[in-house]
Amino acid sequence: MRGNANHPTPPQNNDSLVLATIVMKQFASDKPSKELQKRNYDEMFAPYYPPASFSNTNSVKAAKTKAVENFKKPSPDDIVLEAQSKALDNVTENVSKLKVQEEKQAKQQSQPKLATKPTKPTDPIDIQNYLSKGKPHCSFVVIGHVDSGKSTLMGRVLYDLGVVDISHLRKLKRESEIVGKSSFHLAWIMDQTPEERERGVTVSVCTNDFETPSTRFTIVDAPGHRDFVPNAIAGISEADAAVLSIDCGTDAFESGFNLDGQTKEHTLLARSLGVGHIIVAMNKMDTVDWYQERFEQIRRELSSFFETIGYRPEQISWIPCSGLTGANVVKRTTHEMQNWYQGRSLVEELEYKAEQIEKSYQEDIINAPFLFSITEVISVNKNEEVVVSGKVESGSIQPGETLNIFPSEQSVVVNRITIDNNERKVPVATKGDFAVLRLRNAFAEIIEAGDLAASVGVEIPVRNTLKVQALTFQMSRPLLPGTPFMFFKGVNEQPARVSKLNSIIDKQDPSKIIKKKVKHLGSNQAAIFEIELVEKERWIPFLTSTQNRRMSRIVMRKEGRTIAAGTIIE
Numbered sequence: 001m002r003g004n005a006n007h008p009t010p011p012q013n014n015d016s017l018v019l020a021t022i023v024m025k026q027f028a029s030d031k032p033s034k035e036l037q038k039r040n041y042d043e044m045f046a047p048y049y050p051p052a053s054f055s056n057t058n059s060v061k062a063a064k065t066k067a068v069e070n071f072k073k074p075s076p077d078d079i080v081l082e083a084q085s086k087a088l089d090n091v092t093e094n095v096s097k098l099k100v101q102e103e104k105q106a107k108q109q110s111q112p113k114l115a116t117k118p119t120k121p122t123d124p125i126d127i128q129n130y131l132s133k134g135k136p137h138c139s140f141v142v143i144g145h146v147d148s149g150k151s152t153l154m155g156r157v158l159y160d161l162g163v164v165d166i167s168h169l170r171k172l173k174r175e176s177e178i179v180g181k182s183s184f185h186l187a188w189i190m191d192q193t194p195e196e197r198e199r200g201v202t203v204s205v206c207t208n209d210f211e212t213p214s215t216r217f218t219i220v221d222a223p224g225h226r227d228f229v230p231n232a233i234a235g236i237s238e239a240d241a242a243v244l245s246i247d248c249g250t251d252a253f254e255s256g257f258n259l260d261g262q263t264k265e266h267t268l269l270a271r272s273l274g275v276g277h278i279i280v281a282m283n284k285m286d287t288v289d290w291y292q293e294r295f296e297q298i299r300r301e302l303s304s305f306f307e308t309i310g311y312r313p314e315q316i317s318w319i320p321c322s323g324l325t326g327a328n329v330v331k332r333t334t335h336e337m338q339n340w341y342q343g344r345s346l347v348e349e350l351e352y353k354a355e356q357i358e359k360s361y362q363e364d365i366i367n368a369p370f371l372f373s374i375t376e377v378i379s380v381n382k383n384e385e386v387v388v389s390g391k392v393e394s395g396s397i398q399p400g401e402t403l404n405i406f407p408s409e410q411s412v413v414v415n416r417i418t419i420d421n422n423e424r425k426v427p428v429a430t431k432g433d434f435a436v437l438r439l440r441n442a443f444a445e446i447i448e449a450g451d452l453a454a455s456v457g458v459e460i461p462v463r464n465t466l467k468v469q470a471l472t473f474q475m476s477r478p479l480l481p482g483t484p485f486m487f488f489k490g491v492n493e494q495p496a497r498v499s500k501l502n503s504i505i506d507k508q509d510p511s512k513i514i515k516k517k518v519k520h521l522g523s524n525q526a527a528i529f530e531i532e533l534v535e536k537e538r539w540i541p542f543l544t545s546t547q548n549r550r551m552s553r554i555v556m557r558k559e560g561r562t563i564a565a566g567t568i569i570e
Contacts, residue, residue: 112410112443115402118456119413122400125427127366135211137432138354139218139391141239141275143232143266145256148247149283153323154208154219157347160330163210207434209420215351216420218434229262229562233269233555234491238375238391240357240432241277242270243346246298248320249287253298264305265562268473271309272565274550277353278306279317281346286322290337295320317353319346357432365430370395370403371548372453375491377444378436385415386444388453389436393551395455396430403439403453406541407462408446412439412453450492452541452551460541464533465499468554469510469545470566471526476559479521479529485563487533488555492540496556500530528569531556544568 074082142150208219220235236242244267246253256263270278280302288294299318306316320341321328327335330347344352371394378387397403399414416438417429429435437453452460472479479498487496501519506512507526521527533539545552545567556564 112408112446114404114409115411115456117402119400119402121398123427124398127396127428127430130428131362131365131430135214135216136354136358137216137218138241138350138357139220139239139432139434140241140243140279140350140353141220141235141270142243142245143236143270144245145247145262145266148245148252148256148263149323150245153243153245153281153283153321153329153346156323156326156329157219158208158210160326161210161212161347163208207421209434212347212351215354217350217354229265229269229557229560230486230488230493232266233273233488234375234493236266236269236275237273237490237553238373238434239270239275241279241350241353242267242275243279243281243350244270245281245283245323246302247284248282248294248298249284252284253301257301267305268309269555269562269565271311272555272562273553277315277317277357278311279319279346279349279353281323282318282320283323285320285338286325286327290320290335292340295341317349319343319349321346361431364394365396368395368431369455369458370397370401370453371455371458371543371551372397372403372435372437373490373551374405374447374449374451374453376449377447380444384442384444385438385440386412386442386447387436387438388447389434390453392429392431392433392435394431394548396428397437397455398428402456404456404458404460405442405447405451405453406460407451407539408443409462410443410446411456412442414438415440448538450490450540452543460543462539462541464535464539465530466533466542466554466568467502467528467530467570468566469505469526469528469569470554470556470564471507472521472523472564473562475523475561475563479563480519483558484534485556485558487531488557489540489542489553490551494540495534496531497534498529499532502528502530542568544570 142154144150210217210219220239244263246263247256253263255261267278280299282295282298285291285295295318303313303316307313319328320338323329327333328338328341328345330345332345332348343349370392372390373393374388374390376389378389380386397414397417399417402411402413404411414437416425417427418425418436419429419433426435429437454460479501481498481501483498485496485498487494501521502516503513504515504518504521505526505528506514510526518527518529521529543551546569549567552567552569554566554568555562
């Protein structure tokens with residue numbers, strides 16, 4: 001097909017014109033026949049291959065050379081890609097040359113910061129006047145060997161005081177009868193999870209708030225089974241006092257008091273964690289017909305043990321009672337079989353201790369800085385707001401005041417305070433209160449159970465190496481540098497190891513050093529040594545014994561047994 005001369009010629013580059021000229025000249029010199037000029041329709045759109053003589057001309061060779069040179073040059077796509085690559089390299093080079101100070105400033109802008117100036121309460125109140133009008137508060141932990149009746153005893157307290165209504169108790173009674181545990185209905189008031197009800201033992205730390213006409217209480221029901229001692233440690237560390245439940249049934253006390261029982265270990269933990277008041281609930285006295293001699297026998301054995309671990313007689317109370325029948329739990333019982341006992345009931349003794357504890361806290365509440373142990377991060381409702389629960393360890397706090405949280409070192413503002421299981425809003429929380437704080441301006445994702453909140457200006461060290469003064473207990477093997485163990489402080493639980501043994505000291509006078517060069521520690525030795533937390537990703541906030549003795553206390557456990565306890569000194 002030949003083109004029409006009247007049609008416009010499409011634009012062509014110089015190389016195309018040269019090639020076309022060569023082709024036309026070659027056709028003219030070869031003088032092709034009309035048959036060659038007339039191509040079949042099927043061949044009209046097929047590629048054309050010129051004869052061999054065509055490729056030997058100088059012009060064709062020049063065209064080939066020109067084409068080769070052109071293809072040696074980068075294509076337009078290559079030019080664009082190379083320009084993009086150079087631009088990216090320039091950006092990387094420029095970023096790498098940023099000054100270190102600029103990087104630090106950029107990082108600091110996205111990190112939480114400690115407040116340096118306190119803020120005033122939104123509606124300030126007079127703390128001393130507030131305390132004089134309110135009821136004293138006491139938190140107590142219920143400890144003792146598994147099956148000593150702890151949950152039943154506390155279920156009886158809550159029911160007899162009207163905290164639990166009769167319809168709920170009847171429901172628990174029916175449910176317990178279905179599974180063949182009809183006597184467990186009172187225990188189920190405290191043991192609320194399916195696992196606890198199925199096994200018949202408390203697993204988690206459960207808290208309940210209740211009031212009498214004169215006093216507010218928080219019950220901390222700790223697990224009695226030795227598999228859950230770590231949970232018991234967390235509960236004991238939060239309590240102002242302890243109720244030690246003893247099963248006075250035949251051979252039952254002896255079973256819980258031997259080496260495998262938890263009576264000794266729980267009491268030892270209470271002493272080690274700073275619980276200064278023990279109320280011994282001589283439970284299940286109805287099973288031995290309120291036999292006075294049984295009461296006195298158990299009392300003698302326990303008194304000797306209490307003295308050994310450092311409790312004074314005035315720190316111990318003894319209450320014969322029965323959680324199942326309710327005798328001498330809330331009200332005194334006048335049954336003729338127990339006329340040999342004329343003392344207070346269990347709840348009356350708790351009220352008496354609460355008044356003593358409240359008086360001892362007065363000065364600390366008014367003058368000491370605020371310290372708060374976070375035991376649970378409850379929820380995050382919206383941006384920069386978090387709700388936490390815990391215990392006020394020192395001082396007081398009001399809405400509107402600013403706190404610093406450690407180890408995240410961030411400042412937050414208290415927006416709202418509630419107590420009594422988050423049901424009652426209050427204008428202030430004071431030492432001893434279990435409170436729920438709603439905080440704003442918080443980096444919620446880096447707040448965890450075990451953190452500490454404090455008034456602005458209080459410095460709380462955060463690190464993973466500690467020097468402790470501790471007393472070792474009965475151990476199967478001595479403590480050596482490098483010995484691994486589990487470290488407990490409040491609700492904090494972390495693997496750790498002994499890093500250095502410093503000295504053995506006198507039990508009665510810790511300032512007196514008995515031996516300086518120490519290679520190992522045996523059972524029942526007082527010593528100063530250093531420990532290192534193995535998990536370096538999250539260090540713990542801590543106070544030394546000179547700053548706050550109660551909050552400096554630690555416990556060490558290995559292979560399911562408590563091997564030492566003491567305080568942080570550095």
